[in-house]
Amino acid sequence: MAALLELTGAMLLVVGAFFLLLGGLGLVRMPDLFNRIQAGTKTTTLGTVLSLLGVALMEPQWGWKLLLIALFILFTNPISAQVLARSAHRTGEAKSCKTVVDRLEEDQQA
Amino acid sequence: MVELLLSLAALLIGVALLFALYRFVRGPSPADRVVAFDVMTIIAVTAIALIALLEGRGIYLDVALVYALLSFLGVIVIARYLERGL
Amino acid sequence: MTKARQAGPLFGALLLVWILLHGSLQWQVVVVGVVVAAMIALLFSGAATPLHGFRRTQAGLRAAFGYLGYFFVELVRANLKLAVIILSPSLPIRPGIVKVRTRLTNPVARLLLANSITLTPGTLSVALEGEWLYVHWVTVVSDEVEEATAEIVAGFERYLEVMYG
Incomplete structure (x- = not known):
């Protein structure tokens, strides 16, 4: 039973680390800041939560502290992404040429 | 088997850090660097948890928690600074 | 009384964080947590927590x-x-x-x-x-x-x- 938990935990860690890797790759590949924020925020949030769950399965006595870290990241990661996106938009951050529409800019000019 | 999986996870985390570091160095805008910094710290939190696991030291998790806290505050402060100065 | 009621959700959230941080329910930990959380909650009773305005039904x-x-x-x-x-x-x-x-x-x-x-x-x-x-x-x-x-x-x-x- 303990061995099975340990194996599941290690697998979750690998899956989480894979999502973190995707986040890094997204940062490199995406064409502009807003898409990079999207790639960076979502993948790292899930990746970290999965990895911490994996660690919790392998060391159950750390469960509460890991839960606290996971909750904190679930709350603050999107907030920092939004604050950064808003300030970048206000300062006129360049957008990718693929961008099809920007209602915020239209409304601000109106 | 478990050892192998943990090594694989450590490798993936290391490569992810390198990707984020590339964006941090390349930029081009300050905001891009802040995003890269944010991603790097979140990856580092996972890395610290993994190190705690490998070393068997629960106390390292406190480091991860404080690091997550500081990263959040840092990004908020830098975003405000970019928007209208301190 | 209204101030105490306003501070309730913040008190609960702080106590929860404290207990998660310690990962134990020993009475010393809980007592210190209650005292500290109550003091902070009364000082900062205006702060929002996820429980503010939550419909408890x-x-x-x-x-x-x-x-x-x-x-x-x-x-x-x-x-x-x-x-x-x-x-x-x-x-x-x-x-x-x-x-x-x-x-x-x-x-x-x-x-x-x-x-x-x-x-x-x-x-x-x-x-x-x-x-x-x-x-x-x-x-x-x-x-x-x-x-x-x-x-x-x-x-x-x-x-x-x-x-x-």
């Missing part, structure tokens, strides 16, 4: 669990979708900032909505002004307000409306 609780389940399913979907985009060589994105409407007025509910949108498939909240929410979308499906609202906001709003009524 059975319907509210059921909606909270529904919200959590829906949120995690959406989080996983968001990541799989993004993984497909990042890993495909042609990088199939069609980014844009669209405008959506929200009916929520409770500040905590609006924060949770913006956060949830940021963590769900392809969307990132950029600005929140009054009832208008500007959302960056990696793959713009529609830039009509009503259609985009149905696509992005409706799923979460359904639960948050019941939770924070």
Whole structure:
């Protein structure tokens, strides 16, 4: 039973680390800041939560502290992404040429 | 088997850090660097948890928690600074 | 009395964080936690916590669990979708900032909505002004307000409306 938990935990860690890797790759590949924020925020949030769950399965006595870290990241990661996106938009951050529409800019000019 | 999986996870985390570091160095805008910094710290939190696991030291998790806290505050402060100065 | 009632949710949240941090329910830990949490909660009784304005009824609780389940399913979907985009060589994105409407007025509910949108498939909240929410979308499906609202906001709003009524 303990061995099975340990194996599941290690697998979750690998899956989480894979999502973190995707986040890094997204940062490199995406064409502009807003898409990079999207790639960076979502993948790292899930990746970290999965990895911490994996660690919790392998060391159950750390469960509460890991839960606290996971909750904190679930709350603050999107907030920092939004604050950064808003300030970048206000300062006129360049957008990718693929961008099809920007209602915020239209409304601000109106 | 478990050892192998943990090594694989450590490798993936290391490569992810390198990707984020590339964006941090390349930029081009300050905001891009802040995003890269944010991603790097979140990856580092996972890395610290993994190190705690490998070393068997629960106390390292406190480091991860404080690091997550500081990263959040840092990004908020830098975003405000970019928007209208301190 | 009203001040104590206002401080209640903050007290609960602080005590929870304290106990999670210690990971034990020994009486010394709990007593110190209660004292410190009560002092901070009374000093900063104006601070918001996720419990402010939460409707403490059975319907509210059921909606909270529904919200959590829906949120995690959406989080996983968001990541799989993004993984497909990042890993495909042609990088199939069609980014844009669209405008959506929200009916929520409770500040905590609006924060949770913006956060949830940021963590769900392809969307990132950029600005929140009054009832208008500007959302960056990696793959713009529609830039009509009503259609985009149905696509992005409706799923979460359904639960948050019941939770924070």
